[in-house]
Amino acid sequence: METIAIVVAAGRGSRAGEGLPKQYRRLAGRTVLARTLEAFADHPGVTRILCAIHPDDRELYDASVRELASSSRTKLLEPVYGGATRQISVHRAVAGLAGAGEAVCLVHDAARPFVKPSLIDRAIEAGRRYGAALPGLPVTDTVKRIEQSGAVAETLDRTPLRSVQTPQAFHLASLLEAHARASAEGRDAFTDDGQLMEWAGATVHLFDGDGGNVKLTNPPDFEEAERRLAGRGENMITRVGTGFDVHTFTEGDHIWLGGLKIPHSKGVLAHSDGDVVLHALTDALLGTIACGDIGTHFPPSDPQWKGASSDLFLEHAAKEVRERGGKIDHLDVTVLCERPRIGAHRDAMRERIAAIVGIPVENVSIKATTTEKMGFTGREEGLAAQAAASVRMPERP
Known part of the structure; x- marks a missing residue:
């Protein structure tokens, strides 16, 4: 029986x-x-x-x-x-x-x-x-x-x-x-x-x-x-993930950065909207749960992601973390480019990212740096972003 x-x-x-x-x-x-x-x-x-x-x-x-x-x-x-x-x-x-x-x-x-x-x-x-x-x-x-x-x-x-x-x-x-x-x-x-x-x-x-x-x-x-x-010892442990993304400049009059449309003398060459900040953050969050990368979840060969808003990618990564019992503690991004200047947009980016992920804005950090005219970013051929994410996950026996 x-x-x-x-x-x-x-x-x-x-x-x-x-x-x-x-x-x-x-x-x-x-x-x-x-x-x-x-x-x-x-x-x-x-x-x-x-x-x-x-x-x-x-x-x-x-x-x-x-x-x-x-x-x-x-x-x-x-x-x-x-x-x-x-x-x-x-x-x-x-x-x-x-x-x-x-x-x-x-x-x-x-x-x-x-x-x-x-x-x-x-x-x-x-x-x-x-x-x-x-x-x-x-x-x-x-x-x-x-x-x-x-x-x-x-x-x-x-x-x-x-x-x-x-x-x-x-x-x-x-x-x-x-x-x-x-x-x-x-x-x-x-x-x-x-x-x-x-x-x-x-x-x-x-x-x-x-x-x-x-x-x-x-x-x-x-x-x-x-x-x-x-x-009885069921505690949360901290995990850290990192992400990096880069896109080449092309003809255009704006770029997407941190969820914002920013006027610029160039655009970026990308399958989606080419937001390096949100792409790097997406990979950082997926890294905390060892769940592949942005290309695994949103293949560039799939036409449905042509021109897609990167908001969708970051929101998806945050959802994956939460579905595994995780709590997102902090997100940190560094943008690498000569132009455009990021300072005037920093707070708006932080607010947008916080809204997408569902965390307080004080838990989001945006920084920017040039590469002192060196490399492809120094020659203004493109821009890049690197990100780190920290989350707390249930400790498994």
């Missing part, structure tokens, strides 16, 4: 505050979803993983998957698109596994990235043994039942009470049957699959949960998660 994990990641996570859905927010440089998927992908007892995502989140999902090691991605099935409720999302995922045969299905919240291998072990064992089982924790706080007015009606005996987590484990066929029946009868208010299976008449068992298997819901949860990861 194989074990298939369903990771529910179709929610909006509105209680987590403004910004991306919580499953795509970053913890120590990596998305919550990537951490959750990795926990199941690295577990030897899990054979396949199916993620239910929101239809608008495919690019965010793909970016999270790229954070995983190649070996971890092999277990991932094509994701399914979830619905307006958790119940609908799980139903669509389970229905997508209808031909899987006899299997244990683990249903897990994407926003629980700290699930441990030992908890997954217990879930698989309990799912195989009972057919419907949930991880639970004893309730340690005193529990009151209140009336509508807010007055306490009674104090409940907490001894038999448990708070329930995920992954919840079920025989796949039984779970699919229960979801199909609930859908047919218009029952759509179940908050988890354990409740659904109870309604369907199954005997649901509990096994030991894990107090560290927290669900990230509110902003303070993310703050605590960051502290927790830092405490």
